[in-house]
Amino acid sequence: MRKTLLTLALGLATTAAFAGAGHGGSQAAVSDADIDRTIRLEAGDMWFNAENLDIAPGDTIKFEIVNTGNLEHEFVIGDAKAQEEHREMMQAMMGSGDGGHGGHGGHDMAEGEHGGSMPSVTIAPGDTAELVWTAPQNVDGLEYACNIPGHYEAGMSGNIDLQG
Numbered sequence: 001m002r003k004t005l006l007t008l009a010l011g012l013a014t015t016a017a018f019a020g021a022g023h024g025g026s027q028a029a030v031s032d033a034d035i036d037r038t039i040r041l042e043a044g045d046m047w048f049n050a051e052n053l054d055i056a057p058g059d060t061i062k063f064e065i066v067n068t069g070n071l072e073h074e075f076v077i078g079d080a081k082a083q084e085e086h087r088e089m090m091q092a093m094m095g096s097g098d099g100g101h102g103g104h105g106g107h108d109m110a111e112g113e114h115g116g117s118m119p120s121v122t123i124a125p126g127d128t129a130e131l132v133w134t135a136p137q138n139v140d141g142l143e144y145a146c147n148i149p150g151h152y153e154a155g156m157s158g159n160i161d162l163q164g
Contacts, residue, residue, distance in 0.1 A: 034060055035061070036056075036060050037062070041063060043066065046069075047156060048146075048156060052161055053158065055161070060133070065123055065128065065131070066123075066128045067125055067128070071125060072125065073146045074122045074147060075129070076145055077120070077143075077160065079139075082118055083118075083152070087147040119131055136162075143157055
């Protein structure tokens with residue numbers, strides 16, 4: 001318990017430190033007038049209903065993710081390296097008995113970001129989650145994914161093409 005609280009406190013401190021640094025994107029409070037576009041995605045069991053998303057750099061997007069499957073899923077935005085590191089963390093959490101996403105294991109950050117730079121939401125079966133994100137400038141190779149163990153490997157990912 002003590003280790004979990006320390007890990008959670010450190011994670012929240014790290015998230016707060018990175019939140020103002022402009023890494024990746026934004027999950028800050030945004031009014032509807034500031035949203036350039038809404039993208040509705042469906043997450044089924046081991047798939048998203050879109051393989052690629054074309055988004056203009058600087059656009060603020062409201063993602064609405066509907067989980068129509070029977071399993072919990074997540075929607076995480078990041079580059080390939082960050083996604084891989086997140087998958088490894090999720091696998092380690094499952095192996096350590098922290099329960100992975102099912103028990104959250106101190107993993108979900110209040111701001112909806114993993115490590116401060118990966119906007120994310122977790123969606124229970126039958127639920128809908130929203131994520132507001134501003135596409136960064138001059139960044140290549142972003143993807144969205146579900147990194148719950150086995151889900152990415154089964155095809156739960158897609159590319160974000162930042163078109164200028």
